[in-house]
Amino acid sequence: MTSPALVESQSLAAGAGAAEKLAPGRLVEAVSAQVQGASGRAGRSVELLADFQAPAATGLFQQADEAAAAVGAAAAALQRIDASARPELATASLNYLKAAQHLVTGLQDARRKAVHAEALDREGARIAAELKDARDSDRPALLERMEKAFGQSDDAEAAMKESVTRASATLAELELRRSLLAAQLGSADALLPEASLAVVRRGLQAVQPAE
DSSP states (O other): OOOHHHHHHHHHHHHTTTSOOOOHHHHHHHHHHHHHHHHHHHHHHHHHHTOTTSOOOTTHHHHHHHHHHHHHHHHHHHHTSOOTTOHHHHHHHHHHHHHHHHHHHHHHHHHHHHHHHHHHHHHHHHHHHHHHHOOTTTHHHHHHHHHHHHHHHHHHHHHHHHHHHHHHHHHHHHHHHHHHHHHHHSSSTTSOOHHHHHHHHHHHHHHSOOO
16 A cells, blocks of 8 residues: 555655755655655565575566566656755665665576576486486487586576675665665665665575675
């Protein structure tokens, strides 16, 4: 359900610029409402995406697409607000939303690659099981297929870990952007909870521990 504050901020965003400028206090309220809604969507998505140990649930990637779109919509709404009274707040909020959106899409990319690597690994294991009872005449072809599947799995896992590395860097940037925006808003109440960021951090470290 859309909160009254978010509805008000959206109407303010639509009318700002053509009408009067928002006073600093009203501007903070409008920004808080936008980032709170976007943060809620992003937080739920990144927690699920970062659980690399669990099977990818049906709709996981669609939910991530929707969360990324919601964050983008919030950023677009903020850009329609005349924030000349607090330009530093506008900059901090947009940088925060950009980093949040990148974290969603980065984790989604890493999770898709993890799913692909797991599928290839299962295919290799299935062929290896077939080899045990295969006729001698069938073994060379099965061996070739098994080696190909495991080789592709290794490549897919390497690509996934590269994506995880990028997501870890994005997480670090988001944490910085979050602290800067919290300083502008006066609190982090409207932003991604630290608990959600901790879930993401643990999920990424489980895949690729820090050296």
